[in-house]
Amino acid sequence: MHPGRPAFTRILIGLILLFSASVALASQGTVKIALNYPETGPYYMQGKDQWRAANLAETEINAAGGILNQKIELVTYDTKSSSELAAKNAVHAINSNGVKMIFGGSSSAVAVAVSKVCQEKGVPFFGTLTYSTTVTGEEARRHTFRECNDSWMAAKAISSYMNKNFKGKKYFYITADYTWGWTTEASLRKFSDTEDKAIHKGVLTPFPSTDFTAALKKADQERPDVLVLVLFGQEMANAIRSAHKMGMKERMQIVVPNLTLGMAERGTPRAMQGVVGTVPWCWQIPYTYNYERGIKFVEDFQKEHQRYPSSSAASAYTILYEYKAAVERAGTFDSGKVIKALEGHRYQLLKDEQVWRDFDHQSVQTVYVVRCKPRDEVVKNRYNLDYFEIIDQLPGKMAACSRQEWNDVRKAAGKPTRLEKLPGE
Structure with missing residues (x-):
C-alpha cells in the first residue's frame, strides 16, 4: 500500500463530509413569512383567495431560488376577521416562529391591530385587503404598507x-x-x-x-x-x-x-x-389592457384552482414578489433597510405602474x-x-390624497407627520 494513501483517504473523506454538510446546510436555509388571513368567518372567501395566491407565489419564488437563496416557508394563521385574534397571531408568528414579514387580512380593524404589534416588534407588515383610510392615515406606521387602494x-x-x-x-x-x-x-x-x-x-x-x-x-x-x-x-x-x-x-x-x-x-x-x-x-384588466404578467398570473391561478383570481389574490401575490424584490435590493432581511428599499419604489406586476409612497406607505395606483x-x-x-x-x-x-391632506389628517389625530422609526433603527 502506498504510504501516503491513508492520509490522502482521510483528507478526501473529510472534504466529502464538509461538502455534504455545506450542501445540507444550504438546503435547510429558509425564511419564514406569515400569512395572517381569514380562513373562516364573514370574509373567508377573500381569505381563501389570498391563501391560494400566496401559495402560488411561494412555489414560483422557491423554484427560482427563493429570497437571497433562502426558501420561503409560509406560516399561516386564521384571524376569523377578529382584530384581537389577529394581534395574538402576529405575536405568536414573531415570537415563536421568527417570521421576517407578516401580510394578509380582509378587515381594516384587523390591519390596525396587527400593525401595532408589528411596529412594537420591528417586523414589516403588508395589508392585503384593507380599505379604511386610517390604516395609512391616522394609524400609519413606519413598518406598515398597504398594497390595495384605500377608501x-x-x-x-x-x-x-x-x-x-x-x-x-x-x-x-x-x-x-x-x-x-x-x-x-x-x-x-x-x-x-x-x-x-x-x-x-x-x-x-x-x-x-x-x-x-x-x-x-x-x-x-x-x-x-x-x-x-x-x-x-x-x-x-x-x-x-x-x-x-x-x-x-x-x-x-x-x-x-x-x-x-x-x-x-x-x-x-x-x-x-x-x-x-x-x-x-380584477381578472379582466390584464386582458383588456394587455398586461402580460397579469395574464400569466390569471392563467396559472386558473389552471391550479379552476377559477379566476380576485383582487385579494392579486394583492397577496404581488406582496410576496414586492417583498422579495425589496430584500434583494437591500441585500438583507433587516427591516429598516427593507423599508428604505420600498419607500418611493415604483413597480409593475399585474396591472399598470404602482408606487409605494414614501411618506405614508400607501401603494398609489389606478x-x-x-x-x-x-x-x-x-x-x-x-x-x-x-x-x-x-x-x-x-x-x-x-x-390619492395629497401630502398636505395627509399632514392635516395626522395633525388632527395628534400624530407626527413623519412615520416613527422601527425599534433599533
Whole structure:
C-alpha cells in the first residue's frame, strides 16, 4: 500500500463530509413569512383567495431560488376577521416562529391591530385587503404598507363616475359600524357632495350582521335615487340578495364602494346585475389592457384552482414578489433597510405602474370603476365568474390624497407627520 494513501483517504473523506454538510446546510436555509388571513368567518372567501395566491407565489419564488437563496416557508394563521385574534397571531408568528414579514387580512380593524404589534416588534407588515383610510392615515406606521387602494381613492374614483350620472340625486347609506365603514362613507359623502345627512340619510349596522331587512326597509321608505351599501364580504352578499328580493334594484341605483369577485359570486349573478363599485384589480384588466404578467398570473391561478383570481389574490401575490424584490435590493432581511428599499419604489406586476409612497406607505395606483354584467352574460362564462365590466378608471395620482391632506389628517389625530422609526433603527 502506498504510504501516503491513508492520509490522502482521510483528507478526501473529510472534504466529502464538509461538502455534504455545506450542501445540507444550504438546503435547510429558509425564511419564514406569515400569512395572517381569514380562513373562516364573514370574509373567508377573500381569505381563501389570498391563501391560494400566496401559495402560488411561494412555489414560483422557491423554484427560482427563493429570497437571497433562502426558501420561503409560509406560516399561516386564521384571524376569523377578529382584530384581537389577529394581534395574538402576529405575536405568536414573531415570537415563536421568527417570521421576517407578516401580510394578509380582509378587515381594516384587523390591519390596525396587527400593525401595532408589528411596529412594537420591528417586523414589516403588508395589508392585503384593507380599505379604511386610517390604516395609512391616522394609524400609519413606519413598518406598515398597504398594497390595495384605500377608501379615499375608491370614493374619488366612484364619485367621479356618479357625479357624471347622478349629480344632485338623493342618496341613502347603509354602513357597517366599524372603521372601514365609517371612513368609506365619510369619503364618499365628501366627493359626491352628499354630506348633508338631513337630505342624504343613512343607518349604521352592527358588525358582523346577517339580516339587513330593517335597514333596507328604512332606506326604501326614503325613496333614494342611489342606495350605497358600505358593506363587505358575506354581509354585502346578504344585503344585496335581500334588496333584490324586495325589488329595490328597480327603484334605485345600488352602489358598493369596494367590490371583490368573491363578493359578487356570493351575491349571485341576478342580484348583482347592474351594481356599480370599484376594484383595485380584477381578472379582466390584464386582458383588456394587455398586461402580460397579469395574464400569466390569471392563467396559472386558473389552471391550479379552476377559477379566476380576485383582487385579494392579486394583492397577496404581488406582496410576496414586492417583498422579495425589496430584500434583494437591500441585500438583507433587516427591516429598516427593507423599508428604505420600498419607500418611493415604483413597480409593475399585474396591472399598470404602482408606487409605494414614501411618506405614508400607501401603494398609489389606478382605481377601476366596474358595473356588474347582466346575469345571462355572467353564466355564459365557464366558471360563472365574468361579473365585471370596466366603465371608468381614475389614475392613482388623481385618486390619492395629497401630502398636505395627509399632514392635516395626522395633525388632527395628534400624530407626527413623519412615520416613527422601527425599534433599533
